[in-house]
Each structure stands twice: as C-alpha cells, then as structure tokens.
Amino acid sequence: MALELYLDLFSQPCRSVYIFAKKNNISFDFKKLSLLDGEQYGEDFGKISLIRKAPALRDGDFCLAESIAIMLYLAEKFKTPDFWYPADLQQRARVNEYLSWQHTAIRMHGSKIFWLRVRSPSLIFLMIPKVMGVEVPEDKMNAALDDLNSSLKLVEEKFLQDRPFIAGDQISLADLVAIVEIMQPVGAGLDVFEGRPKLSAWRDRVQEAIGKELFDEAHQYILGAQESVKTMDSNKMQFFKPKILRLFM
C-alpha cells in the first residue's frame, strides 16, 4: 500500500506537509479532505485519526497525526537532505525551538485573522459573519491584529535576526512551517509583508528554495479564499459555529 496523506490545502499544516513531500519527491496517495465540508468527522477518517484533524498520514499499519510529527517521520524515512532537519544538535534544536513556539504564537494568531476577516477588493466580507451572521467586534479584530504583529516581530527579531533562514544559511522545516502560517492572513487580504522588508526578503528566499511553482500551487486555494467565500454555502459551515464562538469571540 502506498503512503497516504490526508490533506486539505485550505489548512496551513496540510500545506507544509504537501510542500515537503512534493519538494522531496516522496510519492504518496493524495487523499483530499474537505474540512469545510466536515469530512474529518466521517467514519472512515476516524479510523485513521482519532484526533480528527488534518493532516494525517497512513503508512501501512502506521497512522500518524500532527504535521510536525509527520514531516519529521518523512524526513527520517526518506532520508531527505540534511538541511530540512539538521543532524547537528544545535541546529536541530533551533528548528525544534521554532516548531514548538509557533503552536501558540504565529499559528494561532494567523489563523485568527483568517477567520476574522476575508476581504474582497471592494467589500469587506468576513468569514465570521458568513458563518455566524454577526459582525466581529472591532476590539476583537484589533486585539487579534496586535497579537499577530507581536508574533511577526518575534519571528524577525528572535528567530531570524541577521540569518537568511531560521536555522542558519539554509531553509529548514522551521521556515516551511512559518511561511505557510504567515500566508494564512495573506489569504484573508492582509498583506503582512507590507512594511516589513526583512520578512519580505526572507519570504523571497523561502519561495526560491521551495520553488515558485510548488509554492504557488500549494497556496492557490487559500489565495482564492476571498473569492470562494462569496459562493460558500453558509449553511454547510454551521457546525463551525461552536468552534468559532469558543476560539474567537
């Protein structure tokens, strides 16, 4: 049985796994999961992942959740180039440090902005109003933006400093995980790179290291989110209501 990866490219951690696997020519069965349609709650997927989240991996009898665990497993199994997850103890620790920090920092803040705001060029459409039928209070939006800005500042000042990439001279899993998260608010129409030359320069280097084609391919869904939202069936998304209430309101 081929390696299976259960992915929804709407989701940041799925994008990092997708890019990693494709970039390293790891052959896999792409099992498309539509989170917005609630497919993660289906019976079949429940057998793969009790956590019911994407991404998920199935390698023979072995099932694994959590994008970071999945990428580390693939890096080891397919002996990907060292720079992705360096064998050098200190460099590896730098990567682990970023991968750990980002769970409750950039990951959370970038996601929040995406959910709070998906904007078309002419009108402000909000994902939340679409689902909830209510406007997002301005103070919540501002607080979320403040959090995101703090996270981005830390990425620049602590994790990058004057290095080309987070762990040093070459791209690693840390940069990959960072870029897909930072692209999430971009998908909501918020250009986080504007006014941040250091971050922009890093983004350019990461894109080049990944390859523009693969990068764009992985991100086309999220960058088209503003358009998709217009045609989204808000009834289908009602099961997200409790989650949104808890997380963001």
Added chain:
Amino acid sequence: MATGRLVEVYLDLLSQPCRAVHILLTCTKIPHRVRTMALRKGEHRTLDFTKLNPMQKVPVMVDDGFVLTESDAILKYLATKYDVPEHWYPRQPERRARVDEYTAWHHTNTRPMGFCDGSAPARLNRALSDLDDTLDKLESMFLRRQPFLCGDDITVADLLAACELTQPLGGGRDVLKERPQLQRWRSRVQSAVGEAFDKAHGVLYALRDRRRARL
C-alpha cells in the same frame, strides 16, 4: 572552575514545563546547574534575563553559550546530547514519531489545562470546560491500553503531560480525581522517575498546603 561545562537551566518550579525539564535532569543525572527564577517576583522581566530570552519565559537552557528556549526542544536536546536511556526519546522512527506527535498536540491541548489552577481567572472557565474532552483524548488516543502515553516505556511526553496535570493542585484541584486510568498512569510516571517527581513538585505542594491551611 568546572562549572563552565555544566549545562545551566533557568527554572521556576511553579511552571509546568520547568518541572518537566527538572525531572529529566534529576532522573538521568545529567550534571547541571539550576538558576532559580521567581516569576511571581517579576524576575523574568529583568534586563539581564530579557537579554538572555527576549520572550521573557522559562525554562531557558544555556549549554556552553548555546541558549535554547521551549521545553520540548530542551528535553529533546538533552535526551540526544547526553548518554540517557533511549526510551526517553526513542530512535526507532515510529516510536519517535509517537513522541513527536504527542509533544506537538500537547501545546494546544494539554498545556491549557494548567489554567485549571485558577491562576488566570479569565482562562479558568475555558480550561474547565475543555478539561473532560482533553482527558478523554489523553485516555483514548494516547494512553489506550499502554502503560505510558507513547508506548511501553516512559518518554519526555509523559513528563510534559504529568507536570501539566499536576498544576491545578496549586489551586486546590485534582483534575484526575474521577479518572482512575489516568491516575494509574500518573502513579507509573511517579514510580518511573522516583524521588525526582516530588523534588520537582516541592514548591507546588507547598503552595497547595498553604492554601489548604488558609481554608
């Protein structure tokens, strides 16, 4: 002086991730030096500490000039660099993946449970309402029929989880009160690490006892 070669850790034992690091160091007898920090006194906001860690958080590890934050990164670094029993962070890919899976999941699932100690009133309600679901998942997704979260042996994952789940004791709450399966797991963790567990938890227990005495 030999202290230049000792790994240094900045710890506040009222902090869950600090306790996990402390237990690993004590248990595995890695030569180290603890720099005690008191967050309640604002010691993490001093100029010197901020220079060390701009995020003003603990734990922080300094190994011969190499500064590292984030408890799971620190635990994995120590388990790899020093000659510790392999079970702490197994090398076999599938067994290691299980630990990586837990340590990732921990951040947004178990970690928030520490707020059941009531230390941040704004977070208490959310933590309490998520508690059952989190404990259910710990039992059904990780523990299942295994002695420890990631398999037959204790790993760094168990340290992170156990220290998180003891935190509410400081607020007078035993979140495992109605959970015999998890209680048995906690006992196994305590047995596996021996006196290192109580040593790390001394400050927390004292807090709990002072609270009881006031009631």
